[in-house]
Amino acid sequence: xxxxxxxxxxxxxxxxxxxxxxxxxxxxxxxxxxxxxxxxxxxxxxxxxxxxxxxxxxxxxxxxxxxxxxxxxxxxxxxxxxxxxxxxxxxxxxxxxxxxxxxxxxxxxxxxxxxxxxxxxxxxxxxxxxxxxxxxxxxxxxxxxxxxxxxxxxxxxxxxxxxxxxxxxxxxxxxxxxxxxx
Amino acid sequence: xxxxxxxxxxxxxxxxxxxxxxxxxxxxxxxxxxxxxxxxxxxxxxxxxxxxxxxxxxxxxxxxxxxxxxxxxxxxxxxxxxxxxxxxxxxxxxxxxxxxxxx
Numbered sequence: 562x563x564x565x566x567x568x569x570x571x572x573x574x575x576x577x578x579x580x581x582x583x584x585x586x587x588x589x590x591x592x593x594x595x596x597x598x599x600x601x602x603x604x605x606x607x608x609x610x611x612x613x614x615x616x617x618x619x620x621x622x623x624x625x626x627x628x629x630x631x632x633x634x635x636x637x638x639x640x641x642x643x644x645x646x647x648x649x650x651x652x653x654x655x656x657x658x659x660x661x662x663x664x665x666x667x668x669x670x671x672x673x674x675x676x677x678x679x680x681x682x683x684x685x686x687x688x689x690x691x692x693x694x695x696x697x698x699x700x701x702x703x704x705x706x707x708x709x710x711x712x713x714x715x716x717x718x719x720x721x722x723x724x725x726x727x728x729x730x731x732x733x734x735x736x737x738x739x740x741x742x743x
Numbered sequence: 744x745x746x747x748x749x750x751x752x753x754x755x756x757x758x759x760x761x762x763x764x765x766x767x768x769x770x771x772x773x774x775x776x777x778x779x780x781x782x783x784x785x786x787x788x789x790x791x792x793x794x795x796x797x798x799x800x801x802x803x804x805x806x807x808x809x810x811x812x813x814x815x816x817x818x819x820x821x822x823x824x825x826x827x828x829x830x831x832x833x834x835x836x837x838x839x840x841x842x843x844x845x846x
Contacts, residue, residue, distance in 0.1 A: 563746065570753045577757060577780055581764035586772065593776050600757075600783050604808075607750075607794040612786075612808045619812050624779070624819045631772055631823040635830040648839075649769055656766030664759040671751045672744075677797035679747065684793065686802035694802050695809075706813045713817035717824035723831070 562606075569606055573599030586632045594625045608683055611691055750791035758784035771829070771836045775822045782815045 573596050580592035597620035604613035695703055761780030768774055786808045793804020830836050 563749070566746070566749060566753075570756070574753070574756045574760065577760045581760055581768065581773070581777065586770065589773060589776070593780070596757075596780070597783065600787065603750075603753075603787060604790055607790050609790050609793070609805050609808070612790065612805050612812075615809055615812055616786075619816050620779075620783075624816060627820060627823050628772065628776065631826055634827055635772070635836050637835070649767075652769075653767040656763050659766060660759040660763035663762060664755055667755040667758070668752060671748060671755065676745065676747050676795075679745070679795040680798055686805055691802050691805060691809075694806060699806055699810075702810060706810055710813060710817050713821050717820040720821070721824035721827045 565606055566603075569599055569602045572596075573603065586636075587629075590625070590628050590632050593628070594621055597621050597625070608685065611686070611688055745795065747791055747795035750795070751788065754784040754787040754791065757781075757787065769837050769839055771826050771838055771841070772823070774838065775819065775826070778822075779815065779819060782811065782818075786811050 576592045576595040576599065580589040580596060583589050583592065597616065601613045601616040601621065604610075604616055758781050761777040761784065763777075764780065765774045765777030768777070789804045789807045789811070793807075796804075826836055829841055833840060835841075
């Protein structure tokens with residue numbers, strides 16, 4: 562049981578770290594999909610099958626596609642990206658320091674905590690039980706989540722929709738250098 | 744070391760990888776994906792406490808994770824739509840160049 566956990570952790574953390582280190586965006590996105598699949602494998606390992614399949618459907622299936630589309634739509638020529646500025650190097654060093662400090666604090670806190678022993682038998686939740694719990698106790702929350710998803714996706718569509726008139730009439734300030742009036 | 748400790752350490756690792764990515768990268772898409780990794784780490788904690796807790800209520804941790812996944816999906820959709828809107832405006836999605844909120 563524990564060796565499987567180590568394998569899953571290696572897959573999950575390795576691909577996530579590689580995704581954050583690589584400079585090719587497409588490779589990063591694909592590695593992150595592997596990492597999300599690793600998280601789904603962890604859920605399967607822990608006995609939460611329903612959540613694992615939800616993770617696969619939502620992350621590996623849906624969000625990955627949205628991310629890949631965003632990467633392809635915002636692609637630019639790679640020549641600019643090959644030069645690493647000193648400022649971004651400094652920022653990366655700071656980020657790694659901060660992340661290492663946070664990791665050290667969390668690990669120390671976890672290792673020094675004594676948890677209650679786990680329940681003798683593993684908890685099980687069948688799909689029927691989950692459905693009943695969702696619909697009975699958490700029915701209001703389910704409705705609110707549906708509302709949030711509807712509003713968020715409508716808002717996302719409106720935000721990303723092209724506005725042709727505006728694009729033609731007033732070109733963006735950042736794309737064109739400001740014109741000097743003679 | 745109990746399995747619960749191991750699970751929490753693994754999720755700490757995932758959280759910190761996401762944090763480092765969100766802070767270090769200058770590409771907006773990768774920053775958003777770093778935040779997604781941190782959300783996933785939080786979900787792993789929910790499942791770990793549900794599985795190895797002293798007296799688990801059937802399905803409680805799973806319900807938490809389901810709602811968190813739904814909200815994370817909405818957040819990712821809005822975030823990526825914002826990125827595309829910024830790209831159309833600036834022809835660029837580097838964070839350093841998005842320094843104005845001008846319409």
